[in-house]
Amino acid sequence: MGRSPTRIRRLPEKAVDDRSVIHAILDEGYVCHVAYLMDNRPVVIPTLYVRDEEKVLLHGSTSSGIARAARRGSPLSVAVTLVDGLVVARSAFESSVNYRSVVLHGEGSVLEGADHRRALDLMVEGLIPGRLADVRQPTDVEIRKTAVVAVPIDLVSAKVSSGPPEDDPADLGTGVWAGVVPIATSYGEPIPAPDLEPHLDVPDYLSRYRRS
Amino acid sequence: MGRSPTRIRRLPEKAVDDRSVIHAILDEGYVCHVAYLMDNRPVVIPTLYVRDEEKVLLHGSTSSGIARAARRGSPLSVAVTLVDGLVVARSAFESSVNYRSVVLHGEGSVLEGADHRRALDLMVEGLIPGRLADVRQPTDVEIRKTAVVAVPIDLVSAKVSSGPPEDDPADLGTGVWAGVVPIATSYGEPIPAPDLEPHLDVPDYLSRYRRS
Numbered sequence: 001m002g003r004s005p006t007r008i009r010r011l012p013e014k015a016v017d018d019r020s021v022i023h024a025i026l027d028e029g030y031v032c033h034v035a036y037l038m039d040n041r042p043v044v045i046p047t048l049y050v051r052d053e054e055k056v057l058l059h060g061s062t063s064s065g066i067a068r069a070a071r072r073g074s075p076l077s078v079a080v081t082l083v084d085g086l087v088v089a090r091s092a093f094e095s096s097v098n099y100r101s102v103v104l105h106g107e108g109s110v111l112e113g114a115d116h117r118r119a120l121d122l123m124v125e126g127l128i129p130g131r132l133a134d135v136r137q138p139t140d141v142e143i144r145k146t147a148v149v150a151v152p153i154d155l156v157s158a159k160v161s162s163g164p165p166e167d168d169p170a171d172l173g174t175g176v177w178a179g180v181v182p183i184a185t186s187y188g189e190p191i192p193a194p195d196l197e198p199h200l201d202v203p204d205y206l207s208r209y210r211r212s
Numbered sequence: 213m214g215r216s217p218t219r220i221r222r223l224p225e226k227a228v229d230d231r232s233v234i235h236a237i238l239d240e241g242y243v244c245h246v247a248y249l250m251d252n253r254p255v256v257i258p259t260l261y262v263r264d265e266e267k268v269l270l271h272g273s274t275s276s277g278i279a280r281a282a283r284r285g286s287p288l289s290v291a292v293t294l295v296d297g298l299v300v301a302r303s304a305f306e307s308s309v310n311y312r313s314v315v316l317h318g319e320g321s322v323l324e325g326a327d328h329r330r331a332l333d334l335m336v337e338g339l340i341p342g343r344l345a346d347v348r349q350p351t352d353v354e355i356r357k358t359a360v361v362a363v364p365i366d367l368v369s370a371k372v373s374s375g376p377p378e379d380d381p382a383d384l385g386t387g388v389w390a391g392v393v394p395i396a397t398s399y400g401e402p403i404p405a406p407d408l409e410p411h412l413d414v415p416d417y418l419s420r421y422r423r424s
Binding site: 030031035037045046077088092103105121127132138142165167171177189192201 | 243246247249252253254255256257258260287289290293298300301303304305307309311313317333335339344346347348349351354357358376383384385386387388389390391393394395396399402403404405406408409413414418
């Protein structure tokens with residue numbers, strides 16, 4: 001996105017730190033964008049995911065393009081992007097955003113049986129830690145309607161862009177404001193469902209919800 | 213992403229309202245995910261964009277995969293996703309997020325000459341309305357380093373998922389809290405660059421920055 005980010009090496013050569021950065025980015029996010037092939041054309045869609053050790057688990061319907069691509073062994077590409085700030089540089093060229101992103105590539109596998117069931121639990125708990133104990137577990141019909149596609153965190157790269165603008169020295173002292181506008185995701189006061197029993201309090205895991 | 217969203221029809225059949233929803237989503241966002249082909253495999257990456265009438269303009273370096281795909285007439289897919297809330301349902305199956313997304317497909321064209329120059333201005337102003345008057349304009353070298361790829365907003369679909377959880381009637385009244393945790397993007401107090409002249413005030417267009 002314009003600036004020269006810190007490009008973290010592909011994993012075959014990575015340092016331990018890199019893996020922890022990749023995990024941290026994947027754990028803070030929960031919406032990814034997945035690209036797959038349909039009639040030899042690329043299609044990108046958003047979906048929910050959760051990291052499970054060295055895999056990313058993608059949520060979708062059984063008939064989704066992602067699940068169909070995985071079943072036929074067609075490659076997937078998955079991106080998770082967290083935007084941290086507007087980089088307000090003195091030049092148009094250096095104006096950009098600060099962000100952290102992970103992109104991974106690989107074939108997906110559609111989880112079955114106990115793995116599938118466990119993955120659906122991880123999805124709930126990944127989206128809202130603490131929620132799993134409260135939700136009604138899926139029925140067999142619901143499980144059949146929901147596909148989880150696992151993609152290994154193997155061929156992966158991460159980019160991290162942070163800090164103040166990197167203006168050209170010739171642009172300094174020109175009387176133009178420069179800096180960063182921090183961007184954060186905020187989680188508001190939970191809104192009860194219209195059909196909620198009135199005496200029920202908001203669970204702690206929702207009133208204190210945050211991801212970073 | 214799990215729930216049954218309002219699927220807005222593809223544009224050949226769309227109502228006028230649909231177009232305005234698509235524009236509103238594209239105008240609120242500024243980071244998109246672009247899928248392109250590399251050696252017949254899909255690759256997805258995040259990048260900055262701005263809407264220009266009935267086109268989306270994608271920002272990248274001249275040597276980026278997006279620009280190369282556009283030059284060889286290879287198809288692109290572009291997604292913009294805005295996440296509005298955690299849908300806290302009583303069942304795992306209905307748990308999801310509220311979101312608005314646009315996905316478009318098409319070939320990209322690399323802008324040249326005056327179109328390229330104008331697109332770079334639109335990028336600055338799209339990211340931070342009001343900024344264009346203050347930034348130092350790009351040099352010829354900077355312009356050559358930066359590619360803008362235009363994709364028509366033509367083969368496009370939008371999904372909008374909003375409102376409370378859609379729980380199964382059998383799950384109501386079970387003493388489990390349900391509702392929505394609103395999600396918003398917040399823009400913090402601008403942080404001056406370390407090399408900023410100390411007397412410069414934060415411009416109004418930054419202290420009042422918001423996108424929705």
